Amino acid sequence: VSYVLNGVDDRHRITPETRERVLAAAARLGYEPNAAALALRSGRTEIVLIQLPEWPLGPPTTDAVLTLSDELELLGYTPLVHLLGASHPEGLARACRRVSPIGLVAPGDVLTEAFLSSARSGGVRAVIAITERPVAGLSTVVIDQRRIGRVAAQHLAGRGYRHILALEATDPGLAQLSRERIEGLTSVAHKSGLTVETVPAGLDREAMDELVGRRIARPARGTAVFAVNDAHALLVVESLRRRSIAIPRSVGVIGCDDSSEARQSCPRLTSIRLRAPDMWRRVARALHQMTSVDSAPAVTIRAIPRAVAGETT
Amino acid sequence: VSYVLNGVDDRHRITPETRERVLAAAARLGYEPNAAALALRSGRTEIVLIQLPEWPLGPPTTDAVLTLSDELELLGYTPLVHLLGASHPEGLARACRRVSPIGLVAPGDVLTEAFLSSARSGGVRAVIAITERPVAGLSTVVIDQRRIGRVAAQHLAGRGYRHILALEATDPGLAQLSRERIEGLTSVAHKSGLTVETVPAGLDREAMDELVGRRIARPARGTAVFAVNDAHALLVVESLRRRSIAIPRSVGVIGCDDSSEARQSCPRLTSIRLRAPDMWRRVARALHQMTSVDSAPAVTIRAIPRAVAGETT
């Protein structure tokens, strides 16, 4: 029965007629293989557990998971997403123990030595960490938030801006991201002789309008605003237009994410593109390598941020 | 060993000293229970599989999953989300076979008779369907999109509007939703003697501005715009303000979702609140009931949409 059902037909072991009888019986009885027994016997599953860093669940993030999931599914795996990172720190470990996945994609900071060794002994064969920078001996997807800021600074310097007003997001979900991006921005800006001033800002139309009035209404020559994402940037643009301040002549504006809103806005917003669908597909394929080949080397897959010039710089 | 590790200490079966020895050995060897063996032996897991309808992955949706996941985690389950609905129709069945979850939350239309019986025989004890309307014999979360439209129509009728311009979303992810909401809107509107006109609209600033210019620039008395979500509604508001058309005096605007953008916009957007955190918590608890009690009755949990009056109606 096992041979027939699994198609192990090495050198005609099974008579076609027997095969038919087995198949017929299976169909008649509505036979379905038992997942637990399969996993116990084979010592592996086809499940890949995915946990995301504490990113806001906006378009860039959902794009990433959807692409990764899609490619994994195509490769025959069953990708499952474990939400709830920070709120239940033990959650991933528990999930790992309970599904014994064969692969794991998770933020670097939860992948401690202890966690990894317990996961490995639990059957996990492929681990990919989502990190800020490469980690020795571990496959990583490197998403360097600082680099995003650096690219923005380069773009602004190239366009001749001399002064950057960096909006630091007050939204707790964006705070970390925001700080890192501005850190990168500042480092390059200073090297290029630009000055940077950081101001806290929320995703609030009125507050942003007030902020614009206070800080940018009469801008110094060569001032640009850097926002941590397009939503913030678009609020700035809106406020500037309401005040009839010329963009990009008087003030430049640059966002991050290259969201569809940014591409459709008028004037089209300059932004930093981070989305790299093929990057997540490559992650899936790297994971596939690791599960199939025993000594697959650790890989590093980098997100390459690029400035997408719109009409606001 | 099993008795010690599982704390089965009925009437002092185990000598404290033996218990200690077992515990020490387990610690020393880094013992971790094997998920597959556990599942095989006990015939159940603590996994709950979640699949969402083809909703756009915006704030209302992510809110829902996060709340549901959180409560399930609190109850001791391991919630896992299977993304990819339409793209891989077989995906959920495969996922179900592979993890043999004890609970399942999924859109009603994938829960066919065949699927359910195969899932049940695979160990699934609790199923909750996300549907438009209750299904006999099945526990359901009822999210009636038509009802959302009805509530909007009631609100507008109550405010004295006589004519509604309904914006039907062209975005494929929103098309279905949009159609249903407008259907509900229309039914109540007609009953109340309001007229409804449906116009396709995309989430595009310029196109929306053009649409407003063409259709609402010189509105008939008592005209209101109904948008399928707040993002669309806010574009309308922006365009109306640019044209100095008085809101809500000349034209009313109502959105859906009661998003944070809507609450923070100026003027504050009237919207339909659908978010019901406690609804998803109730879903989790209902599921818990079903897994623990053998003959738990099917429950129906309804989302109650409510108009949240802002300054645009």
Place this chain on the structure above:
DNA sequence: CTGTTAGCGCTTTCAT
């Protein structure tokens, strides 16, 4: 070509 069996890791019953 087919039938039988051990054993994956675990719990629980039964004997001692």
Place this chain on the structure above:
DNA sequence: ATGAAAGCGCTAACAG
């Protein structure tokens, strides 16, 4: 109080 063993569903090795 402890030890031994059966069996959950499956596959692969082995004997026939």
